[in-house]
Amino acid sequence: MxxxxxxxxxxxxxxxxxxxxxxxxxxxxxxxxxxxxxxxxxxxxxxxxxxxxxxxxxxxxxxxxxxxxxxxxxxxxxxPRGERTNGRANRPGSMHLCFKVDDFDEVYRRMKEAGHDFLGEDYTFLAGEVTPDEALGTKVAYFNDPDGTNLEIIQPKGGFAR
The missing domain is CATH 3.10.180.10 (2,3-Dihydroxybiphenyl 1,2-Dioxygenase, domain 1)
Known part of the structure; x- marks a missing residue:
């Protein structure tokens, strides 16, 4: 195209x-x-x-x-009824919806207690892994909705406003 x-x-x-x-x-x-x-x-x-x-x-x-x-x-x-995509984050055409939070650790803890299954451990952006440097310290965690739609929570740090 x-x-x-x-x-x-x-x-x-x-x-x-x-x-x-x-x-x-x-x-x-x-x-x-x-x-x-x-x-x-x-x-x-x-x-x-x-x-x-x-x-x-x-x-x-x-x-x-x-x-x-x-x-x-x-x-x-x-x-017409559709088939589940079983999308993974690395598949072209997949997307995710991100929710900004003010207190990542509190929201993450409450979500785990409520039974949300995260796709992996929470992650904090580190030096040498991400640019710009304003993103350093940003915390993220990924999970799915009941149909496998990729969702994220994020607490941006510094000038990394998203």
């Missing part, structure tokens, strides 16, 4: 859409994770909407949970 080098200036995030296999289970997971309930829930049954997504039709259930500055759209496609 060739993309023109003219800037499009797309700098205002609106939402991230996450395809899920069980909307009710995902609402429970993300509501517990964020402390927020859905602001919208509904259904859609549309050939034109499916076409806009490259699908023959789209029959789905959805819910939106709003964070500060970003919505999480949870979408359960009922027709």
């Amino acid at each position: 060739t993309v023109a080098s003219t800037p499009m200036n797309l700098t205002q995030p609106a939402h991230v859409g996450i395809s899920v296999s069980d909307l009710d289970a995902s609402i429970a997971f993300y509501s517990a994770l964020t402390g927020r309930d859905p602001v919208a829930r509904g259904t859609m049954d549309s050939v034109p909407f499916g076409g806009s997504q490259g699908l023959p039709t789209a029959r789905l259930r959805y819910a939106t949970i709003n964070l500060d500055g970003l919505g999480i759209d949870l979408i359960e496609f009922q027709e």
Whole structure:
């Protein structure tokens, strides 16, 4: 695919859409994770909407949970049903959603106590491993939602604001 080098200036995030296999289970997971309930829930049954997504039709259930500055759209496609991607972080096309926290150690501890399975141990960026130096001391940990979507918590340090 060739993309023109003219800037499009797309700098205002609106939402991230996450395809899920069980909307009710995902609402429970993300509501517990964020402390927020859905602001919208509904259904859609549309050939034109499916076409806009490259699908023959789209029959789905959805819910939106709003964070500060970003919505999480949870979408359960009922027709056509999709297959789980079992995405790993290193697979092209995979993505992750990162949650910024103020007290990493406290949030990490509470999440472990609540039963979240992290993909590995928490990690702090060290000298010689990462640039810019402003990222040194940043803490991260990765985990998955019930469908295997990659999620992260981060406590940035210094001028490494993300």
